[in-house]
Amino acid sequence: MDTISLITGGNKGIGHETARRLRDAGHTVLIGARDAGRGRAAADELGVGLVHLDVTDQASVDRAAAQVREDHGRLDVLVNNAAVNSVVAPLAGTTATEAAALLDVNVLGAMRVTNAFLPLLHASRHARIVNVSSRVGSFAATIEQDMFDWRVVPPVYAISKTALTMLTLKYARELPGILVNAADPGYTKTDLNDHQGTQTVTEGTDAIVHLATLGAGGPTGTCISREDVVPW
Template identity: 80%
Template sequence: METITLVTGGNKGIGRETARRLKEAGHTVLIGARDPERGRTAATELGVGLLPLDITEQASVDDAAAQVRADYGRLDVLVNNAAVTGVVTPLEQTTAEDAAAALDANLLGALRVTNAFVPLLRASQHARVVNVSSRVGSFAATLELDMFDWRVVPPLYAITKTALTMLTLKYSRALPGILVNAADPGYTKTDLNDGQGTQTVTEGSDAIVHLATLPDDGPTGILLSRDGSVAW
């Protein structure tokens, strides 16, 4: 039976590479894209399906879920990859409006999409949810690695990823039978960091692909990098 997989924000960066690799692994891949033109270009180049999807708009999310239901009747793998950097300013100069916009995309976007697709995931025999989080949202890593310089790790971005990792943990308990995990791509060269990352998108997608293809007895509720588990 084919594996139906959705990668949000799949038209560029780590999302695009994840889509490419999962298609190569035999999945029937759909990419969600907010920009229709970029989405069509990427879908054509990758040979995958396209879902118009703005994770900050409930109607768009609901329409995407309805389309997958009509076309496939289920979803086997959901990769919540779409995200924004948010403002790159010291925390004391960050406004509540700035924070709300970043949380709307990076936390509530994953919530909207996951909740809309839960009925379709429950129709799968081997459902997987992968939330693309980050080590910069880990309390342990922040303390250990002294990640307090806002010029390297924007504090607002880190806060949204902390929240996303906790959301992952809560979903892993709330959705028995579905493996729900978070991936830490590492510092990967993408538009989110203006190409300053030190890893390739292939390296950055390693943990995501691994979690998307877990066996049925695989873990749930963990944060994983390409080097292994990341402490909370």
């Protein structure tokens, strides 16, 4: 039986490479894209399906879920990848409105999509959810290692990844029949960092692909990178 996989924000960067790798692994891949034109171009290039999906718009998310239900009847793998890094100022220079817009994509977007697709995931024999988080949201990495400051990682973005990792843990507890995990791509060359990252997109998708292809009995409620377990 085919594995049906959906990657949000799949028209570029880490999402695009995840789609390519899961396609090559034999999955029936759907990419979710907010911009229909860019999404269609990416889907045609990859030879995969397209779902028009704006993670900040509940009606759009619901239509996407209805489309996947009609076309496939279930969903086996959901990769919540869509994210923005639209607020680069320190907290004292950031308005609540600016922060809310970022959190709406990076955290609430993943929640909207997950909840809308849960009936289709429950229809799968072996469902997996992968939330693309980041080590920049780790308390341990921030406090003990003092690795990140706002000049390197804007704080609202880091906060969003902290929340996304906790969201992952809570879903893992609530959904015992589904493997729910978070992946840290590492510092990967993407539009989010103006391609200043030190890893290729292939390296950055290693943890995502690993979690998306877990076998039955695999871990749930974890956060991993390509090299190690990310500390909470």
